[in-house]
Amino acid sequence: MDHLNEKTIQSTSIYKGRIIDLQIDEVELPNGKTSKREIVKHPGAVAIIPITKEGNIILVRQFRKALEKTIIEIPAGKLDEGEAPLMCAKRELAEETGYQSSELEFLLSFYTSPGFADEIIHLYVASGLSEGTTNRDEDEFLDVMEVTLEEAEAMVGDQQIHDAKTAYAIQYLRMKEWTKNQD
């Protein structure tokens, strides 16, 4: 066993919800003492960086109740039970933005809040876009926007965009742009 591991003594379910569950684990620490860990269980999610043939990025503007405000993000959504991340990425892109993608490339996966949640986001780059129709969840309302990379960067600069996955996506596109120009 790794010298940093924490052993579960008891796990108590506090809440089982539609999207998240909450449990409290009593743990034995590496030094033999005990502590409590508050843990949010989440099914995992995908996020998509949709790039048009002009090199623009498709974003969505959505009210986030947890923040009590509308924020701008790349399209994203949670995995349905048993759903493969690639299928989920295709579905969420189409549902939220109406776009179909002929080229959906896996980029990386990351945990969003490892201190208290197990949520993992699988990030994809979508190109070869063609327009279709949206098909949103019945409690989902959002605006679709198309912006240039420079506009997206300005939105990070003035805090219109302040979402981790979206900030990562925009930085990724800037790096891609630079690599291309160096070829």
Add this chain to the structure above:
Amino acid sequence: MDHLNEKTIQSTSIYKGRIIDLQIDEVELPNGKTSKREIVKHPGAVAIIPITKEGNIILVRQFRKALEKTIIEIPAGKLDEGEAPLMCAKRELAEETGYQSSELEFLLSFYTSPGFADEIIHLYVASGLSEGTTNRDEDEFLDVMEVTLEEAEAMVGDQQIHDAKTAYAIQYLRMKEWTKNQD
């Protein structure tokens, strides 16, 4: 009112914990129907990108109970009540790694999981590092590592690093490196 806003009909507290609280909000949707939102309240956090004078990055290896595994991250920690993010960044850097920084620069803030949590991370770049002594929380155990940018990038590639703030930090350092080389 923005056409995407959701109005709170009723908010029910499910759990009040040491780090997070859970509440369920019944909301009125933009179309007049109702839905429920599961919301995790978090005090906010800081994360620090510590860069040595050789251009290496300081990382911490820590067991994360929510993931049931040890992962590698940049130093980070939650805000104490009423604590300014800059003070928190100084404190967490010293507590977790032992390093003091003579230059602590704010980079950006981002939400980590806007779909279900209000956690915001304020990200700082720390340079002018000098070694001191660590002073960890009594339930905090971690290893400190110093790696080159290339080693850090390889760790993202082979999924040893798969944490959003850390992936962002490494991409940021690569961009900084490129900008410097173009000067």
